[in-house]
Every structure is written in structure tokens, then in C-alpha cells.
Amino acid sequence: MASTVLSDRSRRILAALVAEHVDTGEPVASQALAERGGFGVSSATLRNELARLEELGFLHQPHTSAGRVPTDAGYRCYVDLLLAAGRRAGRPAITVQAQLVARAGNAPLMDDALESVSHVLSSASHLVGFALAPPADAAAFHQIDFVPLSGARLLVVVVEHGGRVINKVIDTGEPIDPVQLREAANYLNASFSGLPLSDVRAAVAERLAWERSLYDELLQRALRLARAALDALESRVPIYVEGASSLVWAAGQGSAGSVSMSTLKALLELVEEKHRLVRILNEYIDRPGLTVVIGAEHVSPDLREFSLVAAPFGDSRCGGAVGVLGPTRMRYSNAIAVVDRVAAAVSRLVAEGRWTGPARPRAGTARDGW
DSSP states (O other): OOGGGSOHHHHHHHHHHHHHHHHHOSOBOHHHHHHHSOOOSOHHHHHHHHHHHHHTTSEEOSSTTSOBEEOHHHHHHHHHHHHHTTTTTTOOOHHHHHHHHHHHOSSOOHHHHHHHHHHHHHHHHSSEEEEEOOOGGGSBEEEEEEEEOSTTEEEEEEEETTSOEEEEEEEOSSOOOHHHHHHHHHHHHHHHTTSBHHHHHHHHHHHHHTGGGOOOHHHHHHHHHHHHHHHHHTTOOOEEEEOHHHHHHHHHHTOTTOOOHHHHHHHHHHHHOHHHHHHHHTTTTTSSSOEEEEGGGOSSGGGTTEEEEEEEEEOSSSEEEEEEEEESSSOHHHHHHHHHHHHHHHHHHHHTTTTOSOOOOOTTOOOTTO
16 A cells, blocks of 8 residues: 555654554554644544544554554555655764674674674664674685594584684594595685585585596595585574564563564574574565565565564675564664664774684584584
8 A cells, every 4th residue: 555645644643653553552542643743633533533544454443443553554654654754864873883882893704703692782782683604605705615523423514704613523533644634624625615605515516527537635624524524514594583572471461562472482483483584584685775564565474563674784895784573563763773883883894804713613513503
């Protein structure tokens, strides 16, 4: 439903009703708007306006004698008004940047930094905050190392350009001499350093297809080790989520943005199944600028109880997305401002190289998603 059919007064009345409903969680009556809206018109005039907004699909009346609540179309009109009014314009990200640096440090591993980002988003919005890391295949391969552990077990350490370190423990079936492991790593680094990981994976698979014609045992072993490590990248879940507990609290308090227990259960299940959440979010992160997706606008039925506010950060070399996820009855003005500031702060930290410095691999640890 296009909001262009509305007059300026109708838009202001709709915006006031949405704001009142977000605060109270109750249907809003024309009398309440007349008392607090400052429209300078009678309650009867407001009733007529609300009836027209209901006819146009922007409002819904739960009961004949009740007030009205916004539909998803009503929330969309309200959000469009917020964005058109420039509510985000000129908001500095310096304070947010300082907060992120204080939590994550000046030059941490990107994955550690994004954990702090999700925390800051959730704390500031009282919603579920998420930070979606750059796709593994989009990163450039820098180097690979093989660290002997015990018996036939190896720690494979893949370092991307920009410093992200990915660890994987594999079982080779037989012990391998450390000298041969170094030679295998040297061969792979000389052959593939600087290429996107997707290209490295494809090249390794292609060369392994020729394995029967390879007479060099070291080359065969290096390629097999590389394939074991790179295949594991596909199971990574490059997302950091925090704040489901804040929605549990809101549901218990009945505060703005609270959700029903059934809705909360659906959201918690989605957060637990991170692969599914990443797949859904990937539908939106390629859009430029800030994106707000409300309720029924979601392609996936998994999210139609919720609204999403997201924004990209970084660039094509090292880019991801940050955002918040919560009920359709959320404080959109605050959520938009928080996501916009955090995205700007993260982009600045990435551009300055303060969140892309190499980190020392920690033997035996596993990043989220392994």
C-alpha cells in the first residue's frame, strides 16, 4: 500500500498513533490522539481520519469498541517518514567507535571485534543485535600452516588477508613429518596467496582431479590437506548474535517491543539455527545503505513476525553487515539511529585498518561455526 495516497495530516496522525502504540502496546483511540497529538482538530475528525486509514490498510481495529493498531503497511509508512525526515542525518559515530574500541581493543581479530559489535547493538537497542562477517569465500587467501598435534592429528591454520585466522583440526590417518608439512604449506602459499578463497578451493579441486597423473607425493599430500581445510570453510557461520535475553525480559515486563511467548520462541529457534539465519539475512545485505524490512515484507515466513534494520559496513574487500532484529512493534527511530551509527563506526575502523591487523592463531581453539 503506497503511502503517497495520504495527506500530510493523515501521515502525521498515523505516525502519532504508531508511536503511541509502540510505547503502550495497546490499541490507540481517537480520544487519546486528540488529547496528546496536538493536531488542533476534534476527536470526531480524528475518528474519521482513523477510519479512512483503516480502509486503506494502514490500521486495524481488533474489536469494534477498541482503538486501532498499525498494520505492517502502517509501520512501513511510519518508517518511511522517519527516513524521509532525515532522522539519521548528521549523527556522529565517534562515540560509538570509542565504545567499540574499548570493548574489542584497537586492533583485534575481526571475529572478536564483531562479537563486541553485536553486544553494543543489542545493549543500545534492547533488541537482538547481529554482526554478519564478510563471506569466507570473498576473503583473499594469505597463507596456510600445518601444526602437528598428536599422532595423525594436525591443526590447519588458514590466514586471510586482513588478519582473520581460521583453525581446523583434521586427522590425516598417519603421522606426517614436520619438514614435509612445512614444504606442503610453502607450496600452497606460493601457488595461491592473494587469490579469493573461492578460487583457491576451485583450483585445489581441479588439481586433485588430476591426482592420478601426479607423480609428486608431496604435491598430492599438500592438495589433500588444503582441500580438507578449505572444505571446512563452507560450514562456517560468520554471524555473531546477542540480545535474545533482552526480548525475554521485555516479554516479562510488557514493555515497548515486547513479544508474545510464541513469537519469542520462534525467534530464539531462528537465532539458534545460525545457518538458517545467515541464509535469510544474505537476501538483504547486498542492498546499498540502510535497509528496513517489516513483518510481511520478509520473503521468508520465518521472519514475518519480526522487523529487521540492517546496514552494510566496509567495502568489497572486507565488508559485512550489522543490524537488529525484533518485533514489528519496536522503536524504529532508535533502532535506525543505532544501526546507522554502528555501521558507520565499523566502516571507519575497517578503513583505518584498526580491525584488520593480523592476530596470532591460538592452537586448539575453534572459531564460531567450526
